[in-house]
Amino acid sequence: MAENFPPMTSVKRWFVTTNHKDVGILYLMTALFFLIFGGVMALLFRIQLLEPGGIGILSGSGYNQSVSAHGLLMVFWFLSPFAFGFANYVVPLQIGAKDLAFPRLNALSYWFYLFSGILFAISFFQGGTFEGGWTMYAPLNVPIYTPAMQATTGGTAAILGLTLFVLSTTVGTVNFLTTIHRMRAEGLGLWNMPLFTWSMLLTVWMMLFAFAALLAALLLLSTDRILLTQYFATQQGSSLLWGHLFWFFGHPEVYIVFFPALGMMFEMFQTFTGRRLVGRKWVIIAMVLVAVQSFLVWMHHMFLTAINLEIKTLFMATTIGISLPFDLMVFSLIYTMVKGRIRFTTPFLFSLGALVLFILGGITGVFLGAVVLDYEFRGTYWVVAHFHYVMVSGVTALIGGLYYYWPKITGKMYDEFLGKVNFAVYFVGFNLLYFPMFLAWETPRRVFHYGEGLQIYHQLATLGAFVLGSSFLILFYTLGKSLVSGPDAPDNPWEYARTAEWATTSPPPLENFDGRPTYASGKLEFVDTATDGGTATPGEAARADLERASHDVAQTHEEGHADHASIWPFGIGLGTFVLFLGLSGMTSWVEAFHPEFSSNPSYLYPSITILGVGILGYVLFQFGVEQFETPELAVAERWPFEGIETTKLGVWFFLASDVIVFGAVIGAYVFMRINAGWMNWGPIPEHAWAGLLNTYILLTSSFTVVLALEMARRKSKKGLLASMSVTLLLGLTFMGIKAWEWSEKFAHGDYWFSGLEYSLYYVTTGLHGLHVLLGLLLAGFMIYRVLTVDAYLEDSRPVEYFGLYWHFVDVVWVFLFPLFYLL
Template identity: 75%
Template structure:
């Protein structure tokens, strides 16, 4: 049983909590701290740009390495560690409240997602103190993203830490995606169909659908890049199309990411426009359809970031059409908000001012983006400050709305009202500062981005931008001061401080109680009601024992230390891996075909290998403890689940996870096919492995799928010996597979065929190695299940975990069915 939740005044509370409202507050506090850190980096390089040759704040000379580090870290922290997480903070806190749920579907996974987010940020920020952080721009373009092009070998560790921090962040995102999808699709209150969901809930649902596929593609790219930087594979260090490969993978993620960032802000805008205009959003269903269209189209426009590459004109023209087309649904959303204002009674509160300002800024950002959607104009504007200005007018317009969301929901989260005067003052300073810093960039568009040398004629524009940056920073600080001031001196907030708010979070006290609801929320009658589900006796009166039974059945745990422990273990593992490049250089130098091409990093140190081992041990121990912990999270007995009524939460979550894994392997296999086609299919130097090990392994894995099915049959029959036997057989077959693979690798090593010999070798070893890693994970999971069967007779009364493991294992087998012909027969 999970431990009881300590009071909020205790540090332990925040380390062990799994309650969605606590996790939302942790996300909010951390994301605002990241905003301040990234903002300070921006102020530093904006001050450096006050003079055409740089003021010297970030170093003198022509290389501009420190300037590049600050610009890159600012971009990475803002795009990944602030924009999305502040939206996730609201989603964590308010999605269960808006849909009538008691918590997210997987509370421990939710807490783990937060801790992975926090420690990934620590990895990135700490990289400044590991010889220098990554300095190649937040888009991580190849080949500048590999150690060969790092200014100094000492900076490799800091650069690795940045890349691995991004890796850890993507794991956090994947956990959150599984959680929110399962919760929204399966935990809605009775009577709340999909069409009836609040607009903010709709925005988050579509955001996580985009996250599911977009971040899986980025994970593939970052996984390959990590292998390049640590193991010295050759994905992005060659001139054989690696630059194009990175651009395709990154922007397949990168353009949906714009909407992943902006959709939560849109949801906040819709909610505040409805509340402070006193009427329902005009054209609500059409707005939802428009958002769905954008979600789909977002994956069809990525190549407009690549108009300057060698893609042929016909494809560029097609992408130009889809790019212009994706602006049309946004036009509908903008007009819906404008008509809502026209037909409503507008009250210019602080939240509404920020969201109205966001709408104005977004319109300007959208219009200037249409310029970049035209191939001819993009040729002129690409890589200039026009792009910088457009990007910030879109993305930071979303931030403006999200700050409005903080003011909107602050009374609900804290139980305190803030000063409207200070709130409106902070908006005025913020809005003026925003336009001062970004609008002159349109006028200074001939300035190359990420370069601190610019023509004398651009001097005035850059000075205005620098002054504006400090004004904007003052606006953000004033907003935070206003909120902090309310905690001490603000009056108590009622349950609903806004007259025309419509969503369910305003139906409970401010702040909401731990369990959210006084009864079961229901919309069956057409309005929100709370149903008493306490069972009654024949006479119609519930007994104390009945109530106790329901309380025992429904009580959900809210505390577990193991999500925090797993994040610590993963952090130590990644921190250790970040420093292994010098070790790897010395280990492979005797076998490298061209030893002079790699940099010797001096003596092998023991610190980073030791940290790596400590991370593996910590991760193994904490995962085991999480697995054996008795943590009760009952599924709601009554809920809207269309169209997923036929499966439980865990099974649905497993399918969501496997969908992301499909994209991961699809991107890795696609990378192989892309590089081979780019080189010319017949000209590509393939690695001709002997066919028999691959064929043997195919039979081994297919047989293991049969043994998994038989294990499930034995679990359903309650046959402990049969379950142990078939699950054990699956493990033995998996180990046989790995043994054959180890023989195959060793034979190749004996012939001098290593993963660092060239991109062809790298792709073979990496792709089959990634699959092998999945096999190893499967063996570890199955071994843990064997332990549980032996010690506590697990899975005999509830065979579902065996079924879920089977789904994963069948997926691993199916992937091999694709890899075998690609690498052994083609």
Template identity: 80%
Template sequence: MADDFPPMTSIKRWLVTTNHKDVGILYLATALFFLLFGGILALLFRVQLWSSGGVILSDSAFNQSVTTHGLLMVFWFLSPFAAGFANYFVPLQIGAKDLAFPRLNALSYWFYLFSGLLIGISFFQGGTFEGGWTMYAPLNVPMYTGMEAATGGNTAILALTLFTISITLGTMNFLTTIHRSRAEGMGLWNMPLFTWSWLLTVWMMLFAFAALLAALLLLATDRILLTQYFATDQGSSLLWAHIFWFFGHPEVYIVFFPALGIMFETFQTFTGRRLVGRKWVIIAMVLVAVQSFLVWMHHMYLTTINLEIKTLFMATTIGISLPFDLMVFALIYTMVKGRVRFTTPFLFSLGALVLFILGGITGVFLGAVVLDYEFRGTYWVVAHFHYVMVSGVTALIAGLYYWWPKITGKMYSEALGKLNFAVYFVGFNLLYFPMFLAWETPRRVFHYQEGMEIWHQMATVGAFVFGLSFLIMFYTLGKSLVSGPDAPDNPWQYARTAEWAIPSPPPLENWSGRPSYASGRLEFVDETPAAAPATDGGSPASDGGALTTADAVHGTLDQAHGHGHEEEHADHASIWPFGIGIGMFVFLLGVSGLTPSVAALAEWLDPEWAAEAGISGSVDYLYPAITLAGLAILAYVLFEFGREQFNAPEMAVAERWPFEGVGNTKLGVWFFLASDVVVFGAFIGAYVFMRIYAGWDTWGPVPDHTWAGLLNTYILLTSSFTVILALVMAERGNKKGLIATLGATLLLGLSFMGVKAWEWYDKFLQGDFWFSGLEYSLYYVTTGLHGVHVLLGLFIAVFMLYRIFTIDAYLEDSRPVEFFGLYWHFVDIVWVFLFPLFYLM
């Protein structure tokens, strides 16, 4: 496959590639585009703020610019930019040839790109979402913002939903790869610190983004299907705040941890010494990752939560700052005890440290209940937030300069790089520090009191200086790419991680031999039968090992450039991830415009409710047609994706603790299910929260027929048994038995959906629709999400039966049947929880 792989100068290469380095470059380039997009919006509203009540933008345009700027920077720039580095360098640092699931890696990128295109299109659909990047209820639903701008707002919400799905795919991929594809001898403790920071980042992503996905799905049903999660006064704003900030606070560390990893790497390289207190730093990062899920309510001090709970969360907020103190002091002591070389990457890393310290200290102010009462909703929060988040950007730019020679094979001008840093640092502080002084200005408002004008004008000037620094950066890197001198394999004297032991840029397959740390040093083992394992006393360890000299890195180069034997050749190309991205793009674009048609349906079904709610609409056939077209495209490309023969071999020799006995695909399924537990947990938690808030006895079981729920419980439990029988038949190579048992599972699943359809139809005949009241919204949406999971399982079962009939699949390798069974059992277990909640209580 490598021989037929298109060259990097071909457009086809970038449409079909699944290679982790290519995907990393795509992430980096696309994230920089969204940086420009969000930056231009920022300059627009900074001009608006030159004077109180500025006239450049209308009220709505200002709100759209501020909201989209926040969404783009937090979601479409920061995390994907870090993901670009992770895609490119994590496999190199741990000694892998690629990620565990290359096609899913490409799919994750295409979902990211198309989600960004959706948010761009939303501006042209009557206006995009304008309720702030935190999307607080009830201002996040059309009932309060107006139906005329619903379509653009829907598109923005669906774009973020697709982005969240992209993150979930990437998270599963990286967790599986890092836990099961580390080079021989590389234990977790020995991993490079950037890889460590990314491992903890994706662990946080697995659960945090699942909570955000649940919140967005609930919001999408409110906006498109007119359900009532966030359109009522029955605790809707508190429900949104709980789910959103359960994601939102870990997101701060999700954004900052990769930047922190880059700071660790660059401080080690440019001080010429190992990070002081390395193991304690790792422990501190683990503590922060765990604690990040225990502090979300400090964003909710102004709500009706009682003082005891607020005090508890004030303590957890102070507690989470302590591990950061350790990390900051570790960086300072490393610098003090080393020989600092003030290169461009180190200057940006040092600048990031200085800015983060200021951002962290001002954040502790907000962690105190009394001070938060004063500062919440003001420019103090805006300034603090940017000093933390954009200090992370500063470190990411350090990473761009640090790894640029490795990615491109070209060096850049140090003089231009240092000029870039100087303009950046001045612009940053001129932009954000005056916001502390103008703290009494309400955030997201362009009218401010007399006396604040000078600070806002300084900030606006700073914004343009800050923007200029990025133009200098693009010029510096562009000049390097066009006419820069060739980069050596290791341009930094004390760089010690494995990516510096191979050519710049790295070859397609990364390594010609197998990387190994079995001896405590990096070796490239020639796996040809006639060759003995290659050794070299001058080979480097990972950055957790003992070796630190540049000679050690260069000692591996001859072996890295040698020729090894690969028994199982990996594929690098597939067009179907791109096709699935197009299908999802078209489908979600169609769904975004369904609100008027759904409103017309609601008005027809229940005119009295529609009149009372002020809901009216007319049937528009364009968006339903686009939706159906998207579904048709998805059906075709998913089918071809499933049929494609794609080889992504597991490493024959690797460190796999603590998952030695679990294969890559099975582990990936487990990670997916762990994420789905959080999604269903949020849906069920929303039901419990809203019912308690409204008064548990305000309504009883919504379904009228308990026997229908009980029957469906028996049906699903029986289907779990038939799935187990299907696995037994596959293991025995019994084709007829496998078809019979998998077919029985399919029929039982269809029976479940039939009973559920009858149950819903019976409720409709009684005039109880999904929009008729909060209790009906909770019932239809929660059981509907479960029904979608059942439906997906049925599609998979049909596809598996097709494969069995056509190519006798799963008779020699029964694992796919086992993986399907894991998913099906999970769906059944969820129903065991839903049945008593909705049918008995």
């Protein structure tokens, strides 16, 4: 509760906080830790590459693990979370909101992120982490092609850690989409939003769909590794299936990583040239075009597969096409510099450096977009160099952003001289590391053997790696020195910074602003709610806000301010972590039922799994019954979702993501069945009557949910209880029939590992059954709430939200029934 919210010096605060600024700081600090983790992995294999055959500090497996861990850590656990740290801190301030739409879910996304990284780190101690490369290509990503212990425990733990990370991003994505679309200050239309917020809006839109495809791929891979299904372990198109699923995520991911950095560059270029970005509206249009086109180019990563030449040519054209909007953005930044008065501060130097590096990375990427040249360059260090010039140029801009927002976050200024030294060492180290890779392009990727004539380039690259690493030591020293002895920062240390985050104190107080920010007059003002409509200047509001933060917080809570503390997001993260850790070692138990394996499974991992389920059940229940206030904004810009309530919009965004998950899983079924010859097997359940009966049952349950909503609106407790109870019974009946079907298949020896067709049937219907089970748990919880506290009679909206989810589950079954029972 807000009145008991601990101070920032308290350890407790960081476990219970849901405030967006605190969560942003947690993201930034944790991402920097994973930067060090991934950087150490890189230094290890760069040392190994000092000689053409390796100098022997790593075994072949150790080298593969280091390369794989480096890629996974940097792409997933550093790059995107580092950007999300800034987004958490800055976006609500920029749009004039007091917090994100769902503060507890924001905290939950962080704890999922942290525990996913811990699970990945633990995998090193479970016989070895995943060693199949960060792209996890099939069939090298399944147990049969890797050592037994690494395959079944450490490797699986790494995959499950990545799955938990994707759950984190899904929660965060829904939160940011809802916040930006529903909680902008009065008068702040989408067109006029700050460019960093624009970049984050497009980033989370891409994440909503791209990460859902990755989640589907990881779920299928997890079933292969734990349950021994056959999605990626066969010669029936499994490699091509993984390529499609992964790269449908993988190429948008490049822009997901780079867009926040691009938005940060736009903000810093405007601030340190003293002028508005040239062609601002065209830049926004260009970013929208890139976001849309990012989902139309994934097959250029698959030019070396058996895809026909016509399709390859089409994707070559889309690849060249997506570079054109970036040309516009680059020229916009250049013309902004030409027409402005540049101040070469540390943040601007990093931004300018990022622009230079990105131009080189983009130009070298055009080579790979041509089918003929891709045949020559694919699988070589040309790709490694290009990829890093693009991705790490984004890191360069984000480090500039760290310097840019450091005074706002900490209230302290940094040493400008040390900052410039940091940039110089960083820029030299970057180019010394990555540019020789272009010259050593004939080196094959993912191995430490190369021609002797290329040794000098690899030695230069290794030297550059250590120079680049030392730049981060300078960074940490500079920021640490600032915290300890840096001068106090003014509210706005940058002369030409004009976005709303600079209109409050440094650091901002708990509630961000005193009064309500508004752009109704065309400029930023603050409505003084105490005097019913008066306005205050930003400077006056900032000083009043600082005084207000020192008052008794209980008084502010009575005035309708939000709560900021809850321990249950941490508890859910912990419970999920324990559950996933237990699942990572369950393969041996599945092997015990497989006729081809002899296994003596340990009871350790089943015990951990059961413990995780117990913890998760308890904390989810407490999360559900906790009273947590997140007041709805009375006045805000909400186009184009004015008519949709905030939580309902969040549910819609979540369901949109789930549509992609099911679409990818059903698409995998269609792809694999066509590849195997559609008529090679018939409907898996030979008798369709059970599936037809279940279809009627679920459609009937949809009607009872509608009836439950009507009863809640009429405030009929008995009617609500009866309708929800019938829904629960119908759902249980569906699950019972499905369990009977499965038991019949088991009795005839048809298990999920018996063949590809059975893997497809059990996993797809099992994923749907898991959704039904979650819906049943929600229905049971809601019945409990109606019985104990007469819930939903005064506010029927939660029943409506449950109905949306339940109808979605029913619609999915309408697609699954003909696919598996009739065709």
